[in-house]
Amino acid sequence: MELRLKRGISGSGPPTRFYNMSWKRRHSCEDSVRDDETFSFIFRPHTFSSLLILLGFLSYVAFSNEEIDDFNTNVKRGLYAVAVVFVAFGVTYARDGPFYRPHPIIWRFLFSCCVLYELVLIFFLFQTPKMFRQAVQFLDPKLNRTITETAYGDTCNIYDPENYPDDPWKNVKGKMDGFVVAHAVGWFCKTLIIRDFWMTNVLSVTFEFLEYSLEHQLPNFSECWWDHWILDVLICNFGGIWLGNKALKVLENKEYNWIGIRNQMGYKNKMRRVIAQFSPYSWVSFAWKPNTSIRRWVSVNLIIIFVLICELNTFYLKFVMWAPPEHPMVLGRMWFVAAAGAVAIREAYDFLMGVTADIGQSAWIAVAVIITEFLICIKFGWETVTMPFPLHIKWFWFFLSIGYIMWSFWDLWKVDIVTEPPEENQNITERAVSPRNAAKSKNE
16 A cells, blocks of 8 residues: 555545645655555654653652651652643654654654753753752752863874873874764764765864864864874764765665564564664655855855854853753653754755745754753853954854855856756757758758
8 A cells, every 4th residue: 555644633624734735746756665554553743642651650659658747849849740741742743754664653743852852941041050950950959060171282282192192192082082982873873864965075074174163162172283184184074074974875775664563474574664664755856056046055054054053052052051061861862863963954945945835843952952951052162152263263254154155156056057958059059050050961
């Protein structure tokens, strides 16, 4: 049975607003996908059952927990209960996005958490610096003292026998920690999200320029030249991008023909089908092509800017919250943003391609989260973010911006100068040939 778009939440009624275009157009850029269990039991919403389970859970927790006359403890319990109800409602009634696997409920849960995270950020944004510090300590009492930013660019000798006679390669070995693997894995995931070799490399190089430009604000950005360009860009970033590009080709060439578990023969095939449930349901190759129109150029540049701001927010939020790099909130936010960004980028691409009529709920909330985080970093790190830039940094970004804008206009203008197709050239040539030359050519 050919896959058909679920209409509404329960499988009947008009399509949801996200899929207000026809199903054929929505999947026009995807490979042919067959699925014989789209409407099986596990894909139904079960709205009434989920309501009963939620109310039963809240009733049990409310009356079974020990009563404690502590304001902070009771407030935390109440906020946790509010968050559970909010997420449960979102999981049940939020619109389905472009991703199906392993189950649409996972992506509705992620979207609900994004909205909840944005509400928490809005609450933080309207606090004073003192109240913000108390709110952060309310989440984790250990975040009660400033973190000394570590500069990694003090000693940049690759081979240093004078300072380290016993281990001359100590400067290089000191950079080989868990973050090297994290860099490569991160750029591998970004390649799968953005699905464009050119854009990911632009992001990789541009972020290194940003680290150079902002090291006077956060010493954490200070690194050696070989750490920036050899270890980060060439080895970790490009290695992750290259592997991600190979994975893209595999996913693009894969045939997506899903056979339900009930129709699988033997336990081994059933187990393979269960494992395959955690692989992509289908795959769409991205063709951003920013040089084809002004609209595409602006859209692609906005996406690049938002991704870079999101990357910078990681460091500045860590700074204003006094959180060490290995703190669970820092690491958890990175994975959370990566998963949410995958849906947001896909929705933004569908909107740019004209597949959907609106930008998409996940893309909308992702932009809101990035901007709100950015405002929090500015408000509670004002003395740091307002440090004046060195003159050479200002001139660098000025000339780089001018050069990029000029090159972009030339690239856009170049696209308009298109030679006629061979058929048209042939027709024009035939019309331009005189009767005498035509007769001569015929005789030859």
